[in-house]
Amino acid sequence: MSLEDAIPDCFRPAEGLAREAAMTEESFRALYERHARSLWAFLYRMTSDRALAEDLLQETFYRFLRAGASPEDDLHARNSLFRIAANLARDAHRRRRIRLLFGSHGAGVESLPDGSRNCGDLRLDLMRALGALKPRERLMLWLAYAEGATHKEIAAAAGVRESSVKSLLSRARNRLAALLRGQPDKEGS
Amino acid sequence: MSSMPCPFEDRVHDALAQMRAEPAWPDVLRQHLLECPSCAQLAAVAAALREERARLTGFAPVPDAGAVWRRIQRRAWSDAAAAAGRPITFVQGLAFAGAAGVAGACLGATSEWFQSLCARGAAWVSAVAGPGVAAADWPAWVMLAAAMLVAAATLVPVLVWLIIASERR
Numbered sequence: 276m277s278l279e280d281a282i283p284d285c286f287r288p289a290e291g292l293a294r295e296a297a298m299t300e301e302s303f304r305a306l307y308e309r310h311a312r313s314l315w316a317f318l319y320r321m322t323s324d325r326a327l328a329e330d331l332l333q334e335t336f337y338r339f340l341r342a343g344a345s346p347e348d349d350l351h352a353r354n355s356l357f358r359i360a361a362n363l364a365r366d367a368h369r370r371r372r373i374r375l376l377f378g379s380h381g382a383g384v385e386s387l388p389d390g391s392r393n394c395g396d397l398r399l400d401l402m403r404a405l406g407a408l409k410p411r412e413r414l415m416l417w418l419a420y421a422e423g424a425t426h427k428e429i430a431a432a433a434g435v436r437e438s439s440v441k442s443l444l445s446r447a448r449n450r451l452a453a454l455l456r457g458q459p460d461k462e463g464s
Numbered sequence: 465m466s467s468m469p470c471p472f473e474d475r476v477h478d479a480l481a482q483m484r485a486e487p488a489w490p491d492v493l494r495q496h497l498l499e500c501p502s503c504a505q506l507a508a509v510a511a512a513l514r515e516e517r518a519r520l521t522g523f524a525p526v527p528d529a530g531a532v533w534r535r536i537q538r539r540a541w542s543d544a545a546a547a548a549g550r551p552i553t554f555v556q557g558l559a560f561a562g563a564a565g566v567a568g569a570c571l572g573a574t575s576e577w578f579q580s581l582c583a584r585g586a587a588w589v590s591a592v593a594g595p596g597v598a599a600a601d602w603p604a605w606v607m608l609a610a611a612m613l614v615a616a617a618t619l620v621p622v623l624v625w626l627i628i629a630s631e632r633r
Contacts, residue, residue: 300533307529316520325525332526337536401512420510421517423481445469452505455512 298340307336310353313422314360320417321364323406331367335360354428361414361432368410404454411435412447419444470502480510 314335318328338359339352405413415433418424429444430437470476472493479493489497489507497504571578589606 300530303533303536304529307532311526311529312521312524313517315524315526316517319520319524320516329525329527333532333535336532337539340536341540401516416509416513417517419477420480421513425481441469441473445473448506448509451509455509 303336303340306352309349310356311336314356317357317417317422318360318364320405320421321361321410321413322367327367331360331363334363338363354424354431357418357422357424357428358432361418364414365410400455400457404451407454408447408450412443412450415440415444416447416451470500472496472500472503473506476503476506480507 311332315328315332318331318335319325322328322331335356339356342355342359405416408416411433415429418429418432424432426440427437429435429440433440433443435443476493476497479490493503497507572582592606
């Protein structure tokens with residue numbers, strides 16, 4: 276009987292961990308280099324908080340590995356990563372609302388990252404307008420137009436029916452355009 | 465703007481999805497964008513968001529892949545260890561609850577102070593409910609209030625612990 280056999284089951288790594296071990300550091304690095312920056316941009320736009328975006332980025336990769344998703348199929352990996360990131364951003368938004376409800380503000384929401392101090396008014400307007408949208412609208416617009424995601428991918432990440440994506444996107448786009456034109460927001464966020 | 469979707473919208477959307485490889489509008493769509501305010505708006509929003517994405521990914525302060533990999537490995541092992549320790553924690557909780565129950569029973573059976581406290585409580589409830597009313601005849605609202613008090617005293621610490629534990633995770 277080998278030492279490996281003698282280890283009780285409860286001290287063996289979970290199934291997900293076994294799959295994680297199958298992914299080498301090298302393949303993780305390649306996956307990370309391909310997607311980390313666009314994921315960070317997405318998470319930063321969803322949360323408006325640099326530190327939180329970084330935390331959620333690491334959590335996204337952790338959950339991706341724990342779920343045992345294959346890094347070989349890059350498109351599938353990208354969709355999985357964005358879906359996980361979208362869920363995490365949604366949870367973070369809920370937690371922030373609960374904190375605000377109970378008067379604990381936690382980390383402040385940043386207005387701008389360092390690199391954007393010299394931006395023009397249009398960029399500032401875009402950020403403000405995006406911030407005024409509902410989280411789901413922001414998510415859908417970003418995935419559709421910044422990431423070029425298909426309706427199916429957007430539906431999976433936003434948790435809506437695929438058939439609804441077109442109309443929801445259209446509504447979100449009209450709201451964003453109206454906000455950018457400086458028209459008063461009728462719906463609020 | 466018209467609420468009817470433009471029939472070209474899907475083509476504009478597809479063209480946008482392909483534009484990363486070939487950043488130019490096909491001629492047919494370029495002409496259409498000049499004439500259709502809905503699709504022009506779509507193109508403008510998409511252009512603004514793409515520009516924002518390019519700017520953010522350009523300076524994204526992402527941590528080093530190696531550092532993230534090591535952190536993930538540590539976290540995975542600590543999670544596995546925590547999962548392995550969960551049955552032990554459960555048994556410890558059971559043992560603690562049993563010990564607390566036995567201690568409470570001993571206190572109730574032997575402590576004069578505790579018994580006089582219970583008697584005073586019963587007398588107060590009887591006074592509220594009306595003179596000469598036995599505990600069994602207490603009105604329903606008193607029983608309900610007492611049950612809610614006991615439930616709150618039990619559940620609130622558990623809920624607080626759960627919230628703190630989930631925040632730490």
